[in-house]
Every structure is written in structure tokens, then in C-alpha cells.
Amino acid sequence: MKIFKKDKTKKITNERSLEIERERSNKSTSSSSSSNQKSKKLRIFRINAVQNPNDVPHFDEFQVPVKRWTTVLDALLDAKSYQDSSIGIRYSCRMASCGSCGMKINGIPRLACYTKISDLDTNTITCEPLPNFPYIRDLVTDFSQFFAHHRSVMPFIQNKKADIPDVNELSEYEQSPQDLDKFLQFSYCIKCGLCYSACPTVATDLKFPGPQALSQAYRYYADSRDSDKSNRLKVIDTSHGIWRCHFAGSCSNVCPKGVDPALGIQLLRSHLLGISNSEKKIAKLQDRSNNNSYREELEEEEEEEEK
Amino acid sequence: MTSDSIKNNRNKNKNMTKWFSDISFLRESQIMKIHYITGVGALFVVAIHIMMRLIMPFNMSLEFENVILNYKNIFYALLLESILVLIAIHGFNGLRVILLELRQTQIWERGVNILVIVAMIGIIAYGTRTIIIANGFSLG
Amino acid sequence: MYYTNTLFWDKLVTDSIQHDIIIIGSGLAGLRAAIAAAAYGKDNISIGVFSKVQVMRSHSVSAEGGTAAVLFEDEGDNIESHIYDTIKGSDFLADQDVAERLVKTIPHEVYQLDHWGMPWSRRDDGRIGQRKFGGYSFPRATYAQDKVGFYEMQTLYDTCQKYDNINFYNEWYCTSILKENNLFRGVTAIEMKNGNFVKIKSPTGIICTGGAGRIYSFSTYAYSSTPDGIDMAYRAGLAMKDMEFVQFHPTGILPSGILITEGARGEGGYLINNQNERFMKKYAPEKLELAPRDVVSRSMIREIQEGKGFKHESGYDCLKLDLTHLGDEQIKERLAGIREIGIKFSGIDVIEEPIEIRPVCHYMMGGIHTDIDGKTELGGLWAAGEAACNSTHGANRLGANSTSECIVWGRITGEQAAQFALERKGSTIEISNDQVISEEKRIYDGIFRGRGEVNPYEVRKKLTDTMDDKAYVFRTEENLVAGLKKIRELKALTWKHVDDKSKEYNTNFTNVMEIDAMLRTAEVVLMGAINRKESRGAHARLDYANRDDINYLKHTLAYYNCENEPKLEWHPVTFTRYAPVERKY
Amino acid sequence: MTSATSAKRIDDNNKNDRTNREGLRGWLNPLTYGWERVSYWFQRLTGIFLLVYFIGHVYETSSLVSGPDAWAAMLELTQTVGGHLFLILVIGASTLHTVNGIRLIFTQSGQGLGKPGRPDYPYDPTSVNNKQRSGLWIAFILAAVAMLYGANVLFSGE
Ligand SMILES: Cc1cc2nc3c(=O)[nH]c(=O)nc-3n(C[C@H](O)[C@H](O)[C@H](O)COP(=O)(O)OP(=O)(O)OC[C@H]3O[C@@H](n4cnc5c(N)ncnc54)[C@H](O)[C@@H]3O)c2cc1C
Ligand code: HEM
Ligand code: SF4
Ligand code: F3S
Ligand code: FES
Secondary structure, three states: OOOOOOOOOOOOHHHOOHHHHHHHHHHHHHOOOOOOOEEEEEEEEEOEOOOOOOOOOEEEEEEEEEOOOOEHHHHHHHHHHHOOOOOOOOOOOOOOOOOOOEEEEOOEEEEHHHOEHHHOOOOEEEEEOOOOOOEEEOOEEOOHHHHHHHHHOOOOOOOOOOOOOOOOOOEEEEOOHHHHHHHHHHHHOOOOOHHHHHOHHHHHOOOOOHHHHHHHHHHHHOOOOOOOHHHHHHHHOOOOOHHHOOOOOHHHHHOOOOOOHHHHHHHHHHHHOOOOOOOOOOOEEEEOOOOOHHHHHHHHHHHHHHO | OHHHHHHHHHHHHHHHHHHHHHHHOOOHHHHHHHHHHHHHHHHHHHHHHHHHHHOOOHHHHOOHHHHHHHHHOHHHHHHHHHHHHHHHHHHHHHHHHHHHHHOOOHHHHHHHHHHHHHHHHHHHHHHHHHHHHHHHOOOO | OOOOOOOOOOOOOOOEEEOOEEEEOOOHHHHHHHHHHHHHHHHHOOEEEEEOOOHHHOHHHHOOOOEEOOOOHHHOOOHHHHHHHHHHHOOOOOOHHHHHHHHHHHHHHHHHHHHOOOOOOEOOOOOEOEEOOOOOOOOOEEOOOOOHHHHHHHHHHHHHOOOOOEEEEEOEEEEEEEEEOOEEEEEEEEEOOOOEEEEEEOOEEEEOOOOOHHHOOOEOOOOOOOOHHHHHHHHOOOOEEOOOOEEEEEEEEOOOOOEOOOHHHHOOOEEEOOOOOOOHHHHOOOOHHHOOHHHHHHHHHHHHHOOOOEEOOOOOEEEEEEOHHHOHHHHHHHOHHHHHHHHHHHOOOOOOOOEEEEEEEEEEOOEEEOOOOOEOOOEOEEEOHHHEEOOOOOOOOOOOHHHHHHHHHHHHHHHHHHHHHHHOOOOOOOOOHHHHHHHHHHHHHHHHOOOOOOOHHHHHHHHHHHHHHHOOOEEOHHHHHHHHHHHHHHHHOOOOOOOOOOOOOOHHHHHHHHHHHHHHHHHHHHHHHHHOOOOEOOEEEOOOOOOOHHHHOEEEEEEOEOEOOOEEEEEEOOOOOOOOOOOOO | OOHHHHHHHHHHHHHHHHHHOOOHHHHOOOOOOOHHHHHHHHHHHHHHHHHHHHHHHHHHHHHHHHOHHHHHHHHHHHOOHHHHHHHHHHHHHHHHHHHHHHHHHHHHOOOOOOOOOOOOOOOOOOOOOHHHHHHHHHHHHHHHHHHHHHHHHHHHOO
16 A cells, blocks of 8 residues: 555555556566566565574575566575575465465565566565464464464354255255345455454454454355354454454455455444344245155165165 | 354353453443444534634633633533543543553453543543532632 | 364374374365264264365365256256266266266255355356356356355365364374274374474374375466375375376466366357367367367367467467457356456456466376275275275366365265264274384485485476476377386485475475375376376377277276385276267267 | 363463564554555544543643632643644544544444445455545545634634
8 A cells, every 4th residue: 555655566455456457568568578587586584483482583585587477476486496495485376265375575465476576566575474473484474363263253154954964955045146245255265364464453452353253254144044143243242352443444455355354344343233224034945855856766776776 | 063062152152241241241332332422422512612612712711700600501511521421431441442452461451441440430520520619619 | 251262273292192083184075074074973073184284275275167066957957967977078987886976965065065154156046056067968067156166165164163073283294194904093294383293093084185286387286286195095005096097177377377267168268279260169069168178178289289379478389268258247257266367367357358278287087096985995094085086087077076076075984984983982092103113214314304416396397397298188108108217217316305404384394295295196197197008088198099998998006016116907997877988079 | 172271272372472463563554554544543543642632631620620820820831832732733633533433433333335245356345445535534634624723713812
């Protein structure tokens, strides 16, 4: 977010749509120049906090080759493979869907595999671990508390019919696309923790569940299949619960997946205050086990086998 | 299995609310509702308070006689009293929020709650004293 | 207290951990197994889920297109046709009873996921939506935008949170299987956070460690999809089955290999060559772009070889996938992820421009040899998901059948393992320390403290490039043998060493162990491919262009033979319904 | 694990968990993130500032009780140029806090944030939208106007 600083690498919310433009111009300017590789400097935060809790962090610098499509993750792995194999880094999918590679790049929490170096207009790229997560090593941080917070909001459908133990029962919920849209956005959270690291309340409050967990609470609250609404609200209505969000908005600004946790939190709060008019309807259960011919067929076959 | 664990969760929640009620007897949502209402309430009364000051030149409004005259008006005194209560509640609750976010040990949280309630009562009492005494002044 | 749920951080550091069931791998299969076991065993059973990545980071989150299931029997679909499509897709190498089981179980599982909160995309009437997919005769890929695997993982992960008896061990790298008297006894693992080497005891285990696609460098897989899980079983004496069948997905973007889902073609996308021609009409006149993946991939390579390809700036030859005619709304609604990937990783907005694509390594049909229940040859050990080969997919998997398989066999193995574990509840497990010590020797003396001048990452690069080069869509004896030679040369180099000497979160160490496993697996893949002198499904040989049902209608099994060449054996295919016929689309 | 022991575990872990928390730096860091963060920062700052003023003001008026002389002495202390400048700040702060506070009451009860829907790439979060931003700007502008007006009243009155 560029406000006061003139650093171009800062993300600007209302300029996000320019990203696509930038993409294209990058492409056209460098399409012929892929062979003449550029190289950039990577500054990586180094610490081994498990071995030595008082370890003093320092930065190591690496020169890495960069092409148009090189992401920060590619660069880091390049440095790890060919320069210093002891760099600690967590990664998996390299396509921004697993949420492993969150880190602070040039001062802003982002996904390393989702940030192209050509998008960062700096010559030195600084990578630091996500703040608000305890250090483990180098860029790797400890997520256990984050996951525990997620669990604490009861992120699952609570409903008498949630489990269908009988394999032969085929019952389907009917849910309108409109009902789906009410929570779909929040269900695309990849648990990358960027929002958690950007939130000012999380910065000091250990018991605040954080934007990720709270938006998941809303995701299940808004789901028409869930029936345990009041209990859900109770869990987050505590002195370190949802009210410790002050709509600082940073969570939504850094979220790479458009989850917009700030929106979820405020909407959930409107339900808590009892001033929301959007009522919940439980999705209709449609039982299809009767008109299901092949089950009978299967049973017949089994009988035959027994014979 | 599931129903059991859900039940467990319920029990835990009960404990949670109980634990919380030990300290503050209000749910957080109720506290914050009060915070908002006192905030908006304060807006109106403060506006009147300032208006009243502006119907005469500022310096004049500060003269002892004028001030006391104001205080002797029972409606104005009540207005001042409500400003006092509303802002004290709103402001100190705001402080509580900030302090709660700072540290999360049980002692700290209890301490903050007590401190804030005491301060709230203290400042209201102190201000009320001024209002009552000033209201009772006889201008010589 | 605000959060009172059980937490799984800061596990006690002990020399051994014991659970009734351990599940290795936390992808779709692993999580489904965990839930099934927890639901079956109720509170009497404790389950440990070990994964070398954090739970939601497993490769399954990348799955995009759909989960195949017959849901609309009232609208004309039927179970029989799904079974036949699967078997035909497999080029008749699938075990037919297994395929039948898959098809008959998956509808229930799709509804079960729905009840657990899966955000399936909906039709206007509120029912679960399905889209077309390659090789099917009815639109039956159940979809949730184009993030199916992700949503499924999330649903399962969140449902796991209901159970107090599922313990997650995030970032524990399992290294070997412990066994005694042909019974599974546990595993050894490294807790990555602090580097402790731990013995984990359990009478039952389920291996769900996913595919091995990272032995190719142009691959849709996550970086974590290395064959170390399969290799673990392999070293314990279990067979790898059908490893030569590697699926190449027609549409991977350049240069990263990230997948454009088959759903893009299912929604109506075209493949075009540099003459702007829909070339698939030459190769599969009926199904066009929606022929099975092996057929489409082969057609694409033929086009490229005829000089009708494009040249990507990274140097790869490629073709283009055209989605522009689908229109803004349909793309944004159903293929949002694809659009994002195109813009982000390739600089192309698919709404406006065709995107460059090329066949890419996508799925391993092979894996640990199991029976129809997912049971391996070792007592007490099951395998499920992509790591297992229960022969549902035969020589070629149909798109969207894999997540189905993961879920179905996740459940089956979970329940069976729970039953097995409950029967043995209370019996103590004693493992002789010899195995642990020899494993410790292997990894600490052989690898951690090993010496070598060759950079292991260099070895990995050469290995994956060799595979890309020599065992791609079309294979020849000559290439495969050259590839095998190269792999053996790499194996013989002195490269096994770890530069990073600290214990904590040592990814260098785990990487080297992975590379070790990759080399072994690559060898099995190549040997299997050399041995199978026919073209079947995804295994296409230029020198033996036809299917040979007389000699090769059987599965390949490969057994570990210390560091020597693996022992290859054959295993019969089960037929119940359909005799092999020629496969045309 | 019973809830009691797990709760204990959390407390044991608190110390460790602090290691990489941003702490107050996180509160006072409006530069890296969006305007909402700036608003958050001002709301806190002005809130505390006003609370301090409020306490001071109650103390100031309490001198009424001790008669005209004490009151005059207090006025002497406070009605200086510095005191007036301080008052102007208070006026600005209270306007800002009030206007922004009203906006926050709306947002925090879910109004004016748009509604959830399918997110399209590039993801523009609907909640941090121009409505919010202009609300904040209005607060700034009104605060500036109020300060000018206050200055006018305070200094012209001399
Ligand atoms: C890009 C892409 C798109 C796909 N789209 C579809 C689709 O649309 N439809 C469809 O049906 N299928 C699809 N597939 C295939 C499908 O996603 C996979 O087959 C499936 O996800 C495999 O799941 P899994 O549970 O077997 O393993 P994975 O999800 O790969 O999980 C493996 C787990 O094992 C763990 N592990 C591995 N080794 C070890 C070890 N040594 N110690 C401890 N843990 C270990 C890993 O940490 C991980 O948790 C797609 C695949 C790809 C690559
Ligand atoms: C007059 C109208 C006022 C309104 C409408 C108002 C509104 C608000 C609102 C909405 C908040 C934010 C709460 C949150 O983010 O959770 C807040 C916080 C606060 N207010 Fe006010 N307020 C007003 C006046 C005052 C006054 C006069 C004081 C000083 C005594 C004050 C002190 C505070 C404090 C200390 C906070 C805490 C800051 C925080 O929580 O971030 N407010 N106010
Ligand atoms: S809400 Fe967004 S930023 Fe936060 S964890 Fe989820 S995906 Fe990441
Ligand atoms: S950043 Fe934090 S304060 Fe609220 S709006 Fe987001 S959770
Ligand atoms: S590696 Fe998966 S999100 Fe970056």
C-alpha cells in the first residue's frame, strides 16, 4: 500500500487491477529478451531459533538469475540449490494454492510463489519470515497456534445429519447458488497466515483468533447447511474474540485469495449485534435413496454371490 | 463420536462463559453495544455543551459567574452529568480494550477490568461532586 | 480460557510415540482415512496423521477439475456407463471389480462431502453441479468452481477438527517402515522442527503419500510430491505396481508446468495449432478435445512433430488452448482459478487470448501394490490414494477419477484399519531396535554425514531432465535404455551428502532423502517401460505401436533387491464384465 | 486431554509465542498497509488523547468548587497560547474521532461494506472500498475545518 513511502513495491489496493496491465507490458517488453538474463540480489533473513532461542538474526545476500516469470520462490530455491543449501524455507505447490510460502517480501506479507520478481521494481529483494508467528528457522515459522485458533472457532458443519454412516443412503442437500455465494468467498482461504501476520491486534493479543479463524467462523455461520448458529456466536463473543477486530483492514489488503476476511468479520458482527436481516434457511434435504436402482442391483448381485 | 465431541464443545463453552462472567458479568457484545451507544450519546450532549459555550463570546463564557450560572441551571447540570457518565464509560472502556490487547495474563486482565471500573466510578464521582457543589453555590 | 480445544503444538519429545493407527500422508486419501477410522473406532482409537508438510499443504489442494460420480441417474446417467468408461479409459488394464467398487461407492461419498460442508457448485435448482470431462459419456465430473481438490481438502480437514482422537503431526518426515514377522509395526520419522529421530509404534498403518510426479521436471505436481512414501514401502519389500504408466496431461502452462484443468476443455475450450485449426478432429473425431488424456497428449505431440506447434519464449514447443469464445461470465464463474493462473504465471488473460500449453507429467497410475480393499502384502498395512495402485486406473486414468479414488479408498482403508486395530487393542507392540538402528545408519551415516563432491540438487536436475527427455509421451527402446543408463550413472556418483549440518528444520537433509527415493523410483519406471513391449494407455512405444493383449494384458510388479536391479514380475488382471476391445474415441 | 491441561499448555507457550509478535510496532505501523490501518491508528491515538484531555478537563473544572480565585488561577494556567493550541488539537481530535467513530459503528455492524460474492481476479476486497476511504477523508476534512473554526473562536476572542 503506497501512502507515504515512495517505494513502488508496496501494494496498492486500488491499483491491483493494474496488475494485469503490468503483466502484459512486462510480457511485451521482455518477450525477446528472455535469453539475456538479468540478475538480482536476494536478501534472506537467517535465524535458527529452535537450536538457540536467543539467536541473533542476520541477513545473507545472494545473487540470483531472473527471467520474466521467475517468482521469489524460484529465486529462493535457486539460491538454496546452488549457493547455500541450508536456507530454511517452506514450500509445496508453487501455484498459490497450498499456503506454505507466506513470507514478508520487501516489507509486505505475500506468497513467495505468487510474487514475480519482475513485479517488484527493486533490485534487492528482502525476504523475512512472517511476523506474529514464532520463528523456527530462517523463513520458516511456527503455525501451530494459528491452526489452534482455526480449530477453536469450530470450523465444521454442525448438524444432526452431518454424518451419513449408512453407505446406502444417498441424501443430497439442495442449496441455491445464491446461498452458496454467501460463503463461497470465505471458503477459499488457503490458511497462508498472511492476514494473521498483518493484523495489528494479532501483533499483541495472543488470544485473538485472528482474521483467518474469524472469517472461517463466518463461513460456517453463513452456510445454510449448518444448524448450530447460536453456539457459534457464543464462542467468539468473548473478551478476546471478534470484538478485538477494529477493522484495520490489513487482513483484506494482504490476502492473496480475495477472501476478504475483514468483510466476514464485520458481517458476523452484524449477526452478533442482532441487526442483520439476512436470515438463514437450512438447506433442504432431498432423499434419493428410494429411486436408486443400482443399489438394489448391487444387493441382488451380492445375494447371487452368496449362493 | 461427533455428537459427543460437539457436546464436549458445548460444555467447554459453558465453562468459558462462566469464567468470563466471574469478571465482568456482561458479554463482550453487550459491552461493545454500550460502547457504541455511549459514543453516539456523547456526540449529542457534547454538541449541546459546545453550542452553549458559543452563544456568547468565548472569553465571557469562561467567567466564573457565567459558569456557575450555567451550573445552577438544573437542565444544564444534568447535561453535564450525562456527558460525564457517557464519556467516562466510553473512554475507559476504550482504554480497557487497548490494555486487554496488550498482555494476556489472567492477573493483567483482572487488573485491567478492576482498574477501569474503579477509574470510571472515580471520575464520575469526582465530576459529580463538582457539579453538585457548583449547583449549590450561592452567588454573593 | 478462550481456546480450550486440544492443541497439537509442542508434542512431547519422546523416543517413541504410539497410536492405534498411523496414517502417513495427509492428502485427500489420508484425511478421509483419518475421519473414517475416527468415526468407526469412536473414542476407543487414537489416530496419528503424519505428514512431511503441514496438513493443508498437501499436493491434493492443487486438484482442479472435478470428482467423477454418477449423481443424475434420473437424468440419464448410469453406473454401468461410468464403470465401462473407466475400464475403457484404462485400456482394459484396470481390475474390473475394483473399478466397479469405485463407481458404486463414490456417489455416497460425494453426498457425504456435501453434508460436511463442501461448497460444490450448484445448478439453479439447487442440486450439485456436474461438468463434462475427458473420456466420459455423460457429464459427471462433480465440480466446485475449478478448485475441487482444494475444497475437498478443506472440508475434510475441517471435519477432522471435530474429532479429539485425530492427532496431527505436521512436518514429520517418515523414513522407513518397521515390521516384524510380516506384520506392520510402525515407522521411523524425523520431526523436522527440531530434527529428532523418533520411533513410532502402531499395529496398523495406512500409506497415503501421494504421487511421485516430481521425478519429471515438467510436471504439474507440487514440489512435495516425491516418491519417498512409495519408496519406503518398496524398501520394506512391498511391490511397486505398474509404475511405467505415467499420465501426461495435455494442458500444462509454460514454463512452470502448472495445470490448466481438463475442465477448461470440458467447458468447451479448443486446442489449436499454429494454423489456427482444431486439430483434434483428425485424431478423435467423436470426442474431440474430450478424448482421454493419453489420446490428446499423443495427438499434440504428433502435431508438434509435424511442425504445427508454436515456440514459447522459454524454448519449449507448444500448442494453444483457446477459451476466448466461452466469454467473460462463464470463465469467471467456472474457471476462475485458471484465469488467475494464466494471468499470474503466464501473463495471459484467458478471456482475451489463447494460452500456450504442452503435455505435462500429471499422474502416476502405478504405486504400491494392493488388493481391492487397499490392503498391501504386509499385514496391518494399507495404502490408499495415488500412492497405492489398486488398479482402478489401469494404464490410463480418466480425469476426475483420482480424487474419487482417494476418497473411496481413504474411507475403505480407514474403516478396515480401525477394525483391525480394535481387534488388537491392548496388545503391546515390541519392536527390536535393530531395524531402527539400521535405519539410523542408513540415513544419518549414509546421508546426513555422508561425503560427496556432486551437488545433490544437480543430480536431481539431471534426473528429472532425463525423465522428461527419455520417458515422455512417446517412448522407444533406445531412449528408455539410454535413460536407464543415465539414471544408473547418477546413482553411482558420490552425491549423498548434506551441507546443512544443523538438526532443526533441515530441508536440505529431507531433499537428499527424497532424491535418493526418486532415483530408485525412476529406475523402476524405466525398467517397467522397457519391459512392456507394447503400447497401452499412457505407455506409448513408437517401436511397438500396438496393444498386445496376448502377452501384456497383465500388471508389472517390481520388487526391491537391495541396490541391485529391481526384480520384475507379472500379476494378472481381474476381469468380471468386459472383454478387451479396440479403444476408439 | 482435558481442557484444563490444554489451557495450561497455552499459558506455558505464551512466552515462546511472543518471540516474533510485532507488538506495539504493529499498532503504530500505518505505512505499510491500507488507509483502514491509518484510520485504526488515528482512532486509537485520538481516543487516548481525548481520554487524557477528558480527565484533565474534569480536574480543571473541579477548581470551580474552590471559589472564583482558584478558578481564575486555573484559567491563568490553561488559557494561554499553548493551552489554546492544545484545545485546537482537542477539537481536531474529537471531530476526527467522532466522525470516524460513526463510520466505524456502521462498518463494524456490517453496513456499507458490500456483500460477499464470487471473488474475481484481481481480487479487490469489497470491504476496504472507496466508501470507507471517503469516510475517512471526510473525517479528516471536517477535523481540519473544526480546527480552523476553533482557532478562529479561541484566538479572536482575546
Ligand atoms: C494439478 C493437478 C490437478 C489435478 N486435478 C485433478 C482433478 O481435477 N480430478 C481428479 O480426480 N484428480 C486430479 N488430480 C490428481 C489428484 O489430485 C491426486 O491424485 C490426489 O490428490 C492424490 O492425493 P493423495 O491423498 O493420494 O496424496 P497427496 O495429496 O499427494 O498427499 C501426499 C501426502 O503424503 C505426505 N508424504 C509424502 N511423503 C511423506 C513422507 N516420507 N513422510 C511423511 N509424509 C509424507 C505429504 O506430505 C502429503 O501430505 C490432479 C493432480 C494435479 C497434480
Ligand atoms: C463523541 C462521539 C464519539 C464516538 C461516536 C466515538 C466512537 C468510537 C468508536 C466507534 C470507537 C471504536 C471502537 C472499536 O474500534 O472497537 C471508539 C474508540 C474509542 N473512543 Fe470514542 N467515540 C466518541 C467520543 C470519544 C471521546 C470523547 C473519548 C474520550 C474520552 C473517546 C475515547 C475513545 C477511546 C479511548 C477509544 C478506544 C480506541 C480503540 O478501541 O481503538 N471517544 N470511539
Ligand atoms: S484469509 Fe487470506 S490471507 Fe488469511 S490465511 Fe486465508 S488466504 Fe491467507
Ligand atoms: S487486520 Fe485485524 S483488526 Fe480486523 S479487519 Fe483485519 S482482523
Ligand atoms: S508454495 Fe504453495 S502457496 Fe506458495
